[in-house]
Amino acid sequence: AQSVTQLGSHVSVSEGALVLLRCNYSSSVPPYLFWYVQYPNQGLQLLLKYTSAATLVKGINGFEAEFKKSETSFHLTKPSAHMSDAAEYFCAVSSSGFQKLVFGTGTRLLVSP
């Protein structure tokens, strides 16, 4: 069975500071990994996805994530936080097959001036 663990239900940063949201996965087969963002009262939007083509994945809004197989991690980073980045972020894992997308519990990013 596949699973993801997101460390920290809330992360607070100051505007301009580094953003680091942690995601560790468990999978018995090579995984596909995703980061989604959810702004208040909205649906989920795909930030980026790992598909084995490259270990460092760049997404929208300046976010990127690095796949580290040895650490079973796929942490999300952004060099400089903006107020508009305040949202909830979900890591998700899947193998082949449409139905096997499993989400983490989410991390709420708070950005202070």
Add this chain to the structure above:
Amino acid sequence: NAGVTQTPKFQVLKTGQSMTLQCAQDMNHEYMSWYRQDPGMGLRLIHYSVGAGITDQGEVPNGYNVSRSTTEDFPLRLLSAAPSQTSVYFCASSYKVPSGSPYEQYFGPGTRLTVT
């Protein structure tokens, strides 16, 4: 394209009432799914469909029914609402990808349901 649309945005039901959450997509996606989102639990898959006439259960199917008579629509039915079904419900769709590639899901804006 409107993408994935859901109606209603908000709904309050009494225990035992029934209702249908509507979901439609105009992207001609073959795959559609329903999730519920609860605090601290992320999104959990309720039911999904890989094409018109084909549906299957996800992680938390009890208390919910679905059908898929057209490619565009995938309604979720609550036959007898319970307080445990208070949640935010998201519909998502995805196009078919080559074998071995990941499915990217497109989400609707959600329906916030309260059962009293």
